[in-house]
Amino acid sequence: MTAERKKVAFFSPHAGIWQHALPESFLAKCLDVQSFEVSRIACDGVFNRHCTVMEAASVGIEKPLARKEAICEQCRRNASILRGAYAGEDHQISNYLGTEDVTRVEEIVARLAETDIRELTCLGVEVGRIAAYEVLIKFKKTSADFSAEERAYLETYVRNALLSLLAFSHIYQQMQPDILVAYSPQYAVLGVCARYCELQGKQVYFIEGSSNIDERYEALRVWDWTGFGLTNPAIRYWEDAGRYPLPAEDLSRVDRHFKRLLEASSFSVYSEPVSGRFDLRAHFGIPRQAKVVVAAMSSYDEVYSAHFIGRFPDEKYYSSVFRDQLEWIGSTIDFFAAHPELFLLIRIHPRTFPSRRNSVMAREQIELARILEVLPDNVRANYPAERISIYDLYPQIDALATGWSATGVEAMVFDVPVVTYDRHLPSYPASIHYTGDSRSEYFENLLKAVSQVKSGAVSENGRRWMAFSMSLGVVRHPATLSDLYFVRANWLVNLVYRGVNKLFPRLLRKLEAVRHMSAHESARFNELLKTGKKSLYELGRVPE
Secondary structure, rough: OOOOOOEEEEEEEOOOOHHHHHHHHHHHHHHHOOOOOEEEEEOOOOOOOOHHHHHOOOOOOOOOOHHHHHHHHHHHHHHHHHHHHHOOOEHHHHHOOOOOHHHHHHHHHHHHOOOOOHOOOOOOOOOOHHHHHHHHHHOOOOOOOOOHHHHHHHHHHHHHHHHHHHHHHHHHHHHHHOOEEOOOOOOOHHHHHHHHHHOOOOOOEEEEOOOOOOOOOOEEEEEEEHOOOOOHHHHHHHHHHHHHHOHHHHHHHHHHHHOOOOOOOOOOOOOOOOOOOOHHHHOOOOOOOOOOEEOOOOOHHHHHHHHOOOOOOOOHHHOOOOOOOOHHHHHHHHHHHHOOOOOEEEEOOHHHOOOOOOOOOOOOHHHHHHHOOOOOOOOEEEHHHHHOHHHHHHHHHHHEEEOOOOOHHHHOOOOOOOEEOOOOOOOOOHHHHOOOOHHHHHHHHHHHHOOOOOOHHHHHHHHHHHHHHHHOOOOOOOOOOHOHHHHHHHHHHHHHHHHHHHOOHHHHHHHHOOOOOHHHHHHHHHHHHHHOOOOOHHHHHOOO
């Protein structure tokens, strides 16, 4: 007797972000038709006031309707190109919204000013919290109080989330999907539908581009949204990493990732490119005999936002060691004041300042400025405006301290001992760095770290962790043409590509869309959905 096919819905309302929609379509296209019935949920202009695609294109909520309609039209064109990847029916969101749904949404939005956003629910879904995510990220917020400008965005995202949820509830009743797949389900219009599926006991898979910036648009992280939320599942499987051989190719992927980091050639790299000429001690007047520790601050609003929507566990948000980063920095300054033989450089996260990616100043930075007004002689602050590459610092320091920043893993690869103050906060294993559960452990670990003789062991651990987390946890797919190495690296080829893309964008996208994932990578994704496993790590390394 033939097993009944699983119904898989790809919620894909953001086709205007091609680098996301294209790899998502590769996943849909690779699913075995004997095992899966694959459908797509798409947007045809319902969110035309403002949406995630418009935000990605820097078209703000205040922009003219014509600019926004151009984005909607691009979305529709991209969705049309990718239609062939979805064997089943296309469900257009607007077709599932009745007059009573729209009226209900407008009534809720009209009362929003009097509503605690944390308590706003619909159909059992925490709509207010989920809809707030993008506003919290955009304005780098660490609290749920909103200004007039912020409320304009919040109102729009709440409206979008409610429309999406009500339409999806009707689609769900008709379709009865077994599995929902969504690219970045933390975003409002996807998040409410992912949550609705969870409440019905259905499985939701999170997908996003690789954390390896050299492979961001040629590999996808995939894991169970309910089980892991926005936490990296690799850390749960690390202690069994010895069971998974790491071939040379996995380690070389780490090297390519670092090459892009050092060049600062990706939008996701906040640091300046490495110069190889910066003299740390001369610049900050550090005595030659002093041991140097960099305290790398983290981006707090991202953690707050993830916890606010319930996708970061309490232990990754609330620390029993320090109340927050500000208390950590203040206490660390006091510790160094009592140890004049050491030198502390406080590296302020560039995201807290306005940048090319976001023009908002984080509130935390305003509070931090007060702490940094008067510093001991052996403590300095390194501000983003100084344009010092963190990759110039690693070879010249003795240890790095942080709360949870990814700079911890980067520093390890440079053989720098790393200290975190609470073992629950970082997304890398406690077994490969100094960490603990108390202030006394933290300060003891600082002294241990600066005394450690560099032998290459720290670097090996860092590289193995990165290879493990970036290789086993992804499925690979054809790269976007713009991200192919020979297009990126050759200025003439890149110039030709950009010219052709400007004149014939639809043609190039059609060429990209007809490609397929390899049989091996397709098999891994099929196996994940067939078995219902929570992550690709549970599959191990499948022989090619």
